[in-house]
Amino acid sequence: xxxxxxxxxxxxxxxxxxxxxxxxxxxxxxxxxxxxxxxxxxxxxxxxxxxxxxx
Amino acid sequence: xxxxxxxxxxxxxxxxxxxxxxxxxxxxxxxxxxxxxxxxxxxxxxxxxxxxxxxxxxxxxxxxxxxxxxxxxxxxxxxxxxxxxxxxxxxxxxxxxxxxxxxxxxxxxxxxxxxxxxxxxxxxxxxxxxxxxxxxxxxxxxxxxxxxxxxxxxxxxxxxxxxxxxxxxxxxxxxxxxxxxxxxxxxxxxxxxxxxxxxxxxxxxxxxxxxxxxxxxxxxxxxxxxxxxxxxxxxxxxxxxxxxxxxxxxxxxxxxxx
Numbered sequence: 001x002x003x004x005x006x007x008x009x010x011x012x013x014x015x016x017x018x019x020x021x022x023x024x025x026x027x028x029x030x031x032x033x034x035x036x037x038x039x040x041x042x043x044x045x046x047x048x049x050x051x052x053x054x055x
Numbered sequence: 056x057x058x059x060x061x062x063x064x065x066x067x068x069x070x071x072x073x074x075x076x077x078x079x080x081x082x083x084x085x086x087x088x089x090x091x092x093x094x095x096x097x098x099x100x101x102x103x104x105x106x107x108x109x110x111x112x113x114x115x116x117x118x119x120x121x122x123x124x125x126x127x128x129x130x131x132x133x134x135x136x137x138x139x140x141x142x143x144x145x146x147x148x149x150x151x152x153x154x155x156x157x158x159x160x161x162x163x164x165x166x167x168x169x170x171x172x173x174x175x176x177x178x179x180x181x182x183x184x185x186x187x188x189x190x191x192x193x194x195x196x197x198x199x200x201x202x203x204x205x206x207x208x209x210x211x212x213x214x215x216x217x218x219x220x221x222x223x224x225x226x227x228x229x230x231x232x233x234x235x236x237x238x239x240x241x242x243x244x245x246x247x248x249x250x251x252x253x254x255x256x257x258x259x260x261x262x263x264x265x266x267x268x269x270x271x272x273x274x275x276x277x278x279x280x281x282x283x284x285x286x287x288x289x290x291x292x293x294x295x296x297x298x299x300x301x302x303x304x305x306x307x308x309x310x311x312x313x
Contacts, residue, residue: 001081036096049199
């Protein structure tokens with residue numbers, strides 16, 4: 001999975017490491033901004049209202 | 056296996072089984088890292104964002120600060136006649152600031168209309184249950200907020216004790232409530248936000264007290280129950296008369312000092 005990715009990257013080792021770090025940062029941003037907020041809507045862990053509808 | 060992989064080359068002749076096992080292993084490590092990141096996001100980042108955004112909301116209100124202590128009658132008159140009551144605003148409108156000295160000297164959070172999780176509680180902070188009383192009114196001014204994550208406005212709700220001041224400011228008026236009781240209820244117990252609260256509430260009861268209710272989750276990091284705090288209005292005063300002594304005594308001076 002990560003082996004082919006490493007081999008597909010161009011340039012010397014330091015450049016590949018740099019690209020991978022940038023990719024990892026991009027994944028974190030996408031997760032924090034969009035993916036995790038979306039997931040958390042489906043997790044009934046965090047409710048503070050009273051109401052007939054709430055579990 | 057790590058050693059083998061480190062020295063592996065595309066042509067090293069790994070069998071399909073070894074490759075599959077390796078790929079599954081990497082996938083599981085990735086999922087583990089993502090789960091860890093989710094926890095970091097939920098327990099840390101939502102607070103960072105929430106605190107920053109909620110402070111921004113307070114700033115953007117740009118309300119006139121109360122006059123400084125030296126410029127007004129001290130102590131200001133505590134009024135116990137009928138207070139002014141604003142009309143219920145539209146969904147998501149920020150209409151009040153909430154001060155709780157017990158929660159710290161820099162504690163001030165915006166209160167907005169509605170208790171939608173994504174659109175109010177996860178962002179603006181404190182939500183006002185639509186249809187319940189407005190600040191100062193006879194009935195029950197009921198609010199909800201997170202106890203953990205997303206800026207956690209009601210994080211220390213369980214620290215409140217009877218008699219603690221709960222101070223609501225609208226643009227023109229201070230309303231000083233005092234804690235009367237706290238209780239733990241089930242999520243379905245809507246009676247706690249009724250005009251005359253009770254579990255269950257008596258629908259025929261006629262409200263004659265000016266109450267406030269805070270609801271949050273209980274236990275922390277769970278949705279199993281709700282922590283509820285009731286308060287009753289002690290007095291009110293116009294913002295133009297200064298700052299309630301409950302705030303000044305606690306070292307909170309919204310006038311900006313001097």
